[in-house]
Amino acid sequence: MPRPTIYDVAAAAGVATSTVSRAFSSPNRVNARTREHIFAVAADLGYRPNPHARALLSGRHHxxxxxxxxxxxxxxxxxxxxxxxxxxxxxxxxxxxxxxxxxxxxxxxxxxxxxxxxxxxxxxxxxxxxxxxxxxxxxxxxxxxxxxxxxxxxxxEHTQGCHQIVEHLASLGHRHLIYLAGPRNSWMAATRWSALRTAAEELGLRAERIGPFTPKASHGAAAADSAIRAGATAIVAHNDLLAIGVMRRLKQRSVQVPQEVSVVGFDNIFAADLCTPGLTTLGGAxxxxxxxxxxxxxxxxxxxxxxxxxxxxxxxxxxxxxxxxxxxx
Amino acid sequence: MPRPTIYDVAAAAGVATSTVSRAFSSPNRVNARTREHIFAVAADLGYRPNPHARALLSGRHHxxxxxxxxxxxxxxxxxxxxxxxxxxxxxxxxxxxxxxxxxxxxxxxxxxxxxxxxxxxxxxxxxxxxxxxxxxxxxxxxxxxxxxxxxxxxxxEHTQGCHQIVEHLASLGHRHLIYLAGPRNSWMAATRWSALRTAAEELGLRAERIGPFTPKASHGAAAADSAIRAGATAIVAHNDLLAIGVMRRLKQRSVQVPQEVSVVGFDNIFAADLCTPGLTTLGGAxxxxxxxxxxxxxxxxxxxxxxxxxxxxxxxxxxxxxxxxxxxx
DNA sequence: GAACGGACAGCAAGGGGTTGCCATCAGGTT
DNA sequence: AACCTGATGGCAACCCCTTGCTGTCCGTTC
The missing domain is CATH 3.40.50.2300 (Response regulator)
Structure with a gap:
């Protein structure tokens, strides 16, 4: 018993296939009584329109x-x-x-x-x-x-958000931040860096960019080492995963967070709240x-x-x- | 300029549409030279078969x-x-x-x-x-x-896995475990409970089930409270989210993990490694x-x-x- | 040389809907 | 009573591709 088609419905309801079709796709083109009758028959037969046949002609696939x-x-x-x-x-x-x-x-x-x-x-x-x-x-x-x-x-709204980050760091006395950049072809990475730099300039901080890094936790170790070597007191990582990877590496190297280095991420993923220390991060809905x-x-x-x-x-x-x-x- | 169809290709190649169709769907039904010619023309026109038309007849949608x-x-x-x-x-x-x-x-x-x-x-x-x-x-x-x-x-392989969990707990001296059950209609929840109970019996532990709970971190608080009230020394939560929620609540209530209560989860999600203390959990690929x-x-x-x-x-x-x-x- | 068979290409019928256009009809106008 | 109008339903073409069947061509076989 294959799926019923409009032909089956039309036959069962005693109307033309076009009427069945219209009952479903443009209900006001068909008399209310006829429509209800068609719906009843269709429901009875378990008819469901075939989306592909529909898409073929209409070009709309839902x-x-x-x-x-x-x-x-x-x-x-x-x-x-x-x-x-x-x-x-x-x-x-x-x-x-x-x-x-x-x-x-x-x-x-x-x-x-x-x-x-x-x-x-x-x-x-x-x-x-x-x-x-x-x-x-x-x-x-x-x-x-x-x-x-x-x-x-x-x-x-990352421009605004980056400004908040820099302000936060500035108010904590940081004078130098390092941005661990995301992938080269990431628009977000470019935007964040540009916003961070502008905000840093405005607030009198020195901003430096290192990278690009693949934004995964596993790549945090290399990123952390680079950042330490650059003498960072504040690290802004491209995202939380990278930030978490960085913090892991810092712990491994016995660099205290936040006493020696502050770390900020982006995205506020679930894990940011669970890692130790909890990760300061720019979230959003x-x-x-x-x-x-x-x-x-x-x-x-x-x-x-x-x-x-x-x-x-x-x-x-x-x-x-x-x-x-x-x-x- | 709408997408070219097999008609366009057929016309451009000077063959019938069926030949074009076959060149794509059953290449060995058509002469190699004709086929190559068709492919060349098709590539030239940027032809791509329409998956819907194909699905309509073949019933296969990929x-x-x-x-x-x-x-x-x-x-x-x-x-x-x-x-x-x-x-x-x-x-x-x-x-x-x-x-x-x-x-x-x-x-x-x-x-x-x-x-x-x-x-x-x-x-x-x-x-x-x-x-x-x-x-x-x-x-x-x-x-x-x-x-x-x-x-x-x-x-x-949860039966095996649950056995491992219970053995682990038993070897740590626990005599009583509490399973915080997952949703009522979860097959997994039933299976885990049954495996835990069997293993517990075998190893001489008392196993108790509480729940069901929605397996999210936010529902961990209630689960934790129930577990404490039941006098748990070892809690096996239906999944890591619930376990993490439980640990949060325990911290809130100043119940030390693992000194006073041990907690085990399922799934080994990324966050399980990040929470404090790290969550013992049954993972897998x-x-x-x-x-x-x-x-x-x-x-x-x-x-x-x-x-x-x-x-x-x-x-x-x-x-x-x-x-x-x-x-x- | 006629009969035969295989390889290949084309015809045309779908597959399940949609929709432009036309026919019908009831109701309203004048 | 003749005419018009809008609402409604049907016909049939069409969307793009697949495939059973047919016809043609050419090489084999006896």
């Missing part, structure tokens, strides 16, 4: 893809969760793709999915601008943790980033013509102070 | 869905990662669905996806057996962290669970007839000892 630069980063869990929830609320299917920090993989996967999805949400895309523009020409795209003029995006990104995307894939506007949303950040930062030695 | 009971649980990240990687390796698309701990949501989402995916991987499904059997009748299904005769599954599950699923969705066998894979566990367990007071 599916969006979320591409993340590295799925192993816990920071994304929140984004994914927010996105999944929002997509589900609109009965959209969420396809998840891991770019494994490789622009190549990212691009290939996106191209593979172009025919099957209505749009893309890209998390911290490592692709060059021109690729993003090209993809945006094929399907609606919303960027997360990245901005590009002309494309909609959702980010956390990451689930909202995912949620809003999907929301904008659904707007863009909607039936109404694209408005031409590309909202660039910046959600507030919050400096979560824990024990990894303290007065400068 | 897509599998992964449904997890609660996406916010870090334990799943590994599963998801392993699954995503494996799916990508076979050029399958992975759809991610969060059941939010609700059997209702789980079932509805699955039914919604039935027409669009080739199969399901269900992580810690909360559905009753009969639902699973029914779904398995519609599409191939592979269970993770759950077993059901007749359905393929991938789990960690979770990414492999996801990987193997997808592998079995792809096997089952493959062209060859289902073999009728339903592999029940059990991957080894590993008791990771940290500082949260110690000699009984």
């Amino acid at each position: 599916t969006v893809a979320m591409v993340v630069s590295d799925i192993t980063n816990p920071h994304y869990f929140e984004l994914i969760r927010g996105a999944e929830l929002r997509a589900k609320a609109s009965e959209y299917t969420l396809v998840l793709v891991n770019a494994e920090e490789s622009p190549r993989v990212e691009y290939d996967q996106i191209q593979r999915l172009v025919p099957s999805v209505d749009g893309f949400v890209l998390g911290a895309s490592r692709l060059p601008d021109e690729n993003l523009v090209q993809i945006a020409g094929q399907r609606p795209v919303v960027l997360m943790s990245r901005e590009l003029p002309g494309l909609p995006s959702v980010v956390l 990451h689930a909202d980033v995912g949620r809003v990104a999907i929301e904008i995307l659904l707007q863009a894939t909607g039936p109404q013509q694209p408005t031409g506007t590309s909202p660039q949303v910046a959600l507030p950040t919050e400096l979560v102070m824990r024990e990894s930062t303290g007065p400068c030695a | 897509t599998v869905a992964m449904v997890v009971s609660d996406i916010t649980n870090p334990h799943y990240f590994e599963l998801i990662r392993g699954a995503e990687l494996r799916a990508k390796a076979s050029e399958y698309t992975l759809v991610l669905v969060n059941a939010e701990e609700s059997p209702r949501v789980e079932y509805d989402q699955i039914q919604r996806l039935v027409p669009s995916v080739d199969g399901f991987v269900l992580g810690a499904s909360r559905l009753p057996d009969e639902n699973l059997v029914q779904i398995a009748g519609q599409r191939p299904v592979v269970l993770m962290s759950r077993e059901l005769p007749g359905l393929p599954s991938v789990v960690l 979770h990414a492999d669970v996801g990987r193997v599950a997808i592998e079995i699923l792809l096997q089952a969705t493959g062209p060859q007839q289902p073999t009728g066998t339903s592999p029940q894979v059990a991957l080894p566990t590993e008791l990771v000892m940290r500082e949260s367990t110690g000699p009984c007071a």
Whole structure:
């Protein structure tokens, strides 16, 4: 017993297939009584429209893809969760793709999915601008943790946030901070560094950048060693994972945090609250980033013509102070 | 300029559409020279087959869905990662669905996806057996962290693992353990309890179960209070999140871990290594669970007839000892 | 040299819906 | 009574690709 089709429903209800189709896709084009009758018959038969047949003609798949630069980063869990929830609320299917920090993989996967999805949400895309523009020409795209003029995006307000970090460090007496940079092709890394440097200048601190580092805990050891060698009293790591890796290494080398060195991270992942000492970090409502990104995307894939506007949303950040930062030695 | 179709390719190459189609889907049905020519023209035009049209007829979508009971649980990240990687390796698309701990949501989402995916991987499904059997009748299904005769599954070897836990506790002099149970409809919770109880009996410990508890850190406080009231010297929590929540509460109540109470978790999530004291927990290669599950699923969705066998894979566990367990007071 | 068989390409019928256009009909106008 | 209008439902083409069947061509075989 294969799935019933509109033909079965039409036959059972004694109407034409087009009427059945319309009853589902544009209910007000069909008389209320007929419609109810069709619905009843359909429910009886257990009919469900075949999304592929529908997509074939309409070109709309009720599916969006979320591409993340590295799925192993816990920071994304929140984004994914927010996105999944929002997509589900609109009965959209969420396809998840891991770019494994490789622009190549990212691009290939996106191209593979172009025919099957209505749009893309890209998390911290490592692709060059021109690729993003090209993809945006094929399907609606919303960027997360990245901005590009002309494309909609959702980010956390990092300029502001970085300023808070530097202020926090300055008020603790630090005169010199070291930023452990993220991947070379990370927009976020560039933005953070630029914001940190500006804020540092403004507040009379010396800012230095080391890196790039792969933002994983395992790469924290090398980062920590470099930072110590550079004579850091305050380390701002590209993200919490790196910061946690740094702190581990510092403990190993018997460098006291925060007495000798202060450490700050980004993202406020679950683990930041659990490590010892607790990690001071710049957090924010990451689930909202995912949620809003999907929301904008659904707007863009909607039936109404694209408005031409590309909202660039910046959600507030919050400096979560824990024990990894303290007065400068 | 819409995407080129086989018609465009056929016209440009001077052959029939069917020949183009066959050149792609069954290359040896077409002369090598013709084929090469078609490929050249197709590449030139930037042709890519439309997966929906293909799926419409063939019924194969090159897509599998992964449904997890609660996406916010870090334990799943590994599963998801392993699954995503494996799916990508076979050029399958992975759809991610969060059941939010609700059997209702789980079932509805699955039914919604039935027409669009080739199969399901269900992580810690909360559905009753009969639902699973029914779904398995519609599409191939592979269970993770759950077993059901007749359905393929991938789990960690928990019986063995639980035995290790109890042995560990027994060797530390504990005579009484309390299991903080997971959700009522969790197969895993039932299995762990049964394994713990058996092992406890064997080793002469008294085992007691409290719960069920929602396995999140935020529910650890209540669990901790119950456990203390029951006079626990050793607590085995349903998962690491709950264990971490318990330890937080114990610290709050100035109950020393492990001096007064030992705590053990399950899953060995990233945070287990970071909390203080480090959490003793039963780990395993979770990414492999996801990987193997997808592998079995792809096997089952493959062209060859289902073999009728339903592999029940059990991957080894590993008791990771940290500082949260110690000699009984 | 006729009959035969294999390799290959094309025709056309779907697969499950959507939708532009037309036919019908009831109700309202003048 | 003739005419118009809007609401409603049906016909059939179309979306893009797959595949069973047919026809052609050419090399074999007896």
